[in-house]
Amino acid sequence: MISNLSFKFRHRRLFNDLSLTAGPGDLWHISGPNGVGKSTFLSVVAGLLNPSSGEITLNLASKQILDRRAHLEYLPAEANGLYLKMDSVQNLRFWSQLRGLKLDDSAIFAALEPWGLNHPLLRDGFPIEKYSTGMKRRLALARLDLSPVPGWLLDEPLYGLDQQAITVFRERLRQHLSRGGFALLISHDLEPFRDLITGAKEISSRGSA
Amino acid sequence: MLTSEDKREFVIGTLLQSLIILHWCMVFFFAPVDIHQGPVYRIMFLHVPSAIAAFGSSLGLCVFSVLALRNSSERLMAWAKGTAEVGLLFTILTLATGSIWGRPTWGTWWTWDARLTTTFLLALLYAGYLLLYGSLAPGPGRTRVCAVLGILIFADVPIIYKSVTWWRTLHQPPSMIREGGSTMDPEILWTLVSGIFVMCIYAAWMVRVRGRNIMIAEEIESASYATLGAR
Amino acid sequence: MKATTWSQYLTLVRQGLRAEFVDKERLISPVLFSLTMLVLFAFALGDLDQSLRIRVYLAETFLTALFALQMSFSRLFEPDRQDRVFELLRTYPISYTSLFLAKYSLVLILGSATLIPTMLFGAFLHQSANQQLFSWVVLGIGLLALAGLGALGVLLSALTLKAQARQIIYPLLYFPMTTPVLLAAVQSARLCLDVGLGSPELKSWLGLLAAFDIIYITLGVLLFTELMDES
Numbered sequence: 001m002i003s004n005l006s007f008k009f010r011h012r013r014l015f016n017d018l019s020l021t022a023g024p025g026d027l028w029h030i031s032g033p034n035g036v037g038k039s040t041f042l043s044v045v046a047g048l049l050n051p052s053s054g055e056i057t058l059n060l061a062s063k064q065i066l067d068r069r070a071h072l073e074y075l076p077a078e079a080n081g082l083y084l085k086m087d088s089v090q091n092l093r094f095w096s097q098l099r100g101l102k103l104d105d106s107a108i109f110a111a112l113e114p115w116g117l118n119h120p121l122l123r124d125g126f127p128i129e130k131y132s133t134g135m136k137r138r139l140a141l142a143r144l145d146l147s148p149v150p151g152w153l154l155d156e157p158l159y160g161l162d163q164q165a166i167t168v169f170r171e172r173l174r175q176h177l178s179r180g181g182f183a184l185l186i187s188h189d190l191e192p193f194r195d196l197i198t199g200a201k202e203i204s205s206r207g208s209a
Numbered sequence: 210m211l212t213s214e215d216k217r218e219f220v221i222g223t224l225l226q227s228l229i230i231l232h233w234c235m236v237f238f239f240a241p242v243d244i245h246q247g248p249v250y251r252i253m254f255l256h257v258p259s260a261i262a263a264f265g266s267s268l269g270l271c272v273f274s275v276l277a278l279r280n281s282s283e284r285l286m287a288w289a290k291g292t293a294e295v296g297l298l299f300t301i302l303t304l305a306t307g308s309i310w311g312r313p314t315w316g317t318w319w320t321w322d323a324r325l326t327t328t329f330l331l332a333l334l335y336a337g338y339l340l341l342y343g344s345l346a347p348g349p350g351r352t353r354v355c356a357v358l359g360i361l362i363f364a365d366v367p368i369i370y371k372s373v374t375w376w377r378t379l380h381q382p383p384s385m386i387r388e389g390g391s392t393m394d395p396e397i398l399w400t401l402v403s404g405i406f407v408m409c410i411y412a413a414w415m416v417r418v419r420g421r422n423i424m425i426a427e428e429i430e431s432a433s434y435a436t437l438g439a440r
Numbered sequence: 441m442k443a444t445t446w447s448q449y450l451t452l453v454r455q456g457l458r459a460e461f462v463d464k465e466r467l468i469s470p471v472l473f474s475l476t477m478l479v480l481f482a483f484a485l486g487d488l489d490q491s492l493r494i495r496v497y498l499a500e501t502f503l504t505a506l507f508a509l510q511m512s513f514s515r516l517f518e519p520d521r522q523d524r525v526f527e528l529l530r531t532y533p534i535s536y537t538s539l540f541l542a543k544y545s546l547v548l549i550l551g552s553a554t555l556i557p558t559m560l561f562g563a564f565l566h567q568s569a570n571q572q573l574f575s576w577v578v579l580g581i582g583l584l585a586l587a588g589l590g591a592l593g594v595l596l597s598a599l600t601l602k603a604q605a606r607q608i609i610y611p612l613l614y615f616p617m618t619t620p621v622l623l624a625a626v627q628s629a630r631l632c633l634d635v636g637l638g639s640p641e642l643k644s645w646l647g648l649l650a651a652f653d654i655i656y657i658t659l660g661v662l663l664f665t666e667l668m669d670e671s
Binding site: 046047048067069070072073074076079080081082083084085086090094095097098099100127 | 443444447448451452455458459462463519522523524525527528529530531532533534
């Protein structure tokens with residue numbers, strides 16, 4: 001669904017003539033050495049940065065979409081996009097409202113449940129800043145799961161997670177893909193995803209791929 | 210080792226310098242002595258052209274900003290930064306000459322008339338622009354931010370000027386720096402016009418030189434970032 | 441999926457208000473600052489002549505309010521800077537106009553919460569038996585000024601979001617640009633208290649204030665969307 005050819009200049013050409021096509025059920029693994037530009041690539045796809053040339057197109061039900069932000073959910077590498085002084089319910093509700101979802105409490109609790117965050121003490125009035133790294137990441141993944149979008153852009157999703165959370169995430173990812181969704185993944189640890197990956201793209205330090 | 214480009218710059222520079230010398234000859238030998246103010250008034254020939262150059266730089270800033278925004282071009286931002294620097298230089302010159310002129314003529318170092326006040330505020334804006342430019346990392350984000358600021362500054366200057374003018378006319382009779390009004394001798398007028406002309410060309414040339422320097426500096430900077438990735 | 445512009449706007453406003461209440465310090469410190477400043481001014485100036493009271497009251501109140509507002513404006517996007525919330529926001533399908541209007545509404549609400557106590561307390565401190573300093577019209581003028589100052593504040597806050605030395609750069613750019621609104625507001629208020637409501641000059645200054653507001657709000661929306669798009 002996304003076919004893109006993109007070069008991007010930052011201070012220099014980070015990648016050159018990169019293209020990939022992702023269809024329903026596709027999980028693309030983006031690899032390459034440290035600092036080569038994998039996260040930047042994902043940022044470009046997410047719409048945070050503009051490519052120097054090339055384009056990204058998204059087609060749904062054979063119609064081209066103009067604003068792809070409505071169909072993509074981005075998970076950054078070392079941050080979670082959470083308001084630290086608010087609690088988990090307020091955070092999830094805010095982000096889901098921006099997508100046009102009107103969720104009542106039970107739907108939000110249900111979203112928190114698989115990640116072990118549904119405990120009332122953790123949930124109500126407990127500011128996110130008190131969460132551990134892994135718990136914040138799990139909340140971000142809960143938000144990901146809640147979003148009714150076909151495309152997931154995952155930058156080191158397993159960062160800070162324990163084994164149990166990794167298992168939960170693997171399962172949610174599998175379900176997402178089987179529903180017809182697709183995902184672009186950057187991850188140091190590939191073990192959990194081995195059987196789900198359908199394609200790989202390497203960004204070499206020369207910039208071509 | 211001089212390239213032909215260096216030689217060309219040298220020639221242009223010499224030409225400009227001679228224009229300036231010519232202008233100052235006009236100032237001292239051609240324009241007559243003012244009855245009221247004496248020889249001091251000649252500082253006007255430095256003050257008014259500087260003011261025009263300072264405000265003209267804001268126009269240049271806006272033009273480059275709009276172009277940079279349209280084309281998402283970081284190179285054009287180097288020119289914009291150049292105009293801001295030159296603008297700052299000329300605002301300071303205007304304020305200094307205004308102050309020096311004011312002391313023997315009216316007895317005060319500073320007066321809150323509309324032009325000087327606006328020039329002062331413009332100096333602050335240029336300084337703020339340069340600080341902001343320096344504190345952002347190079348890239349499309351900086352281009353966008355500084356271009357928008359450049360446009361905002363240019364749009365705001367006439368508004369500030371008008372509001373201060375209206376405010377001043379309420380408080381006291383304008384102790385405005387006289388251009389001589391209707392009794393300006395043609396010699397004075399011509400000297401003034403030539404001064405404005407020379408100053409603006411000089412400012413444009415400074416922007417050109419400075420713009421190229423900034424572009425070279427930024428290329429060096431981006432080359433150093435490139436070596437980060439090549440490791 | 442995406443939300444309608446109106447519901448996006450509401451969500452953003454609610455979140456902004458929540459961010460303020462959750463971090464009490466953000467809410468309270470501007471007001472405390474104002475009140476402290478006013479008390480200090482009162483000490484420094486002592487007992488004043490009747491004729492000066494109005495001027496001093498207006499000068500103090502507007503200045504103090506401006507400083508307090510400037511402080512809270514520069515921190516406007518602060519809650520969104522944590523944990524890269526702002527970047528994530530830009531990957532969501534929100535319209536930047538509704539983001540600007542949401543922030544602007546926040547500014548109006550919170551700004552009034554600072555401005556109104558400041559004006560009331562200032563009047564209270566300087567009031568005397570023969571001179572009523574409090575006036576609904578003056579309060580209205582203050583709020584009108586807030587409309588213009590706020591638009592500028594939001595735009596500048598977005599511009600300096602990533603700047604390192606924001607504490608210095610923000611006031612340096614902000615204060616010169618607020619000059620027109622400030623002058624118009626103080627003039628109108630002074631005429632209102634000195635001369636009374638029937639003054640024709642008052643009407644023209646009020647008109648000017650309204651015009652400045654419209655200009656700044658329009659500039660604000662246009663430049664903000666320009667800044668955010670593809671940034």
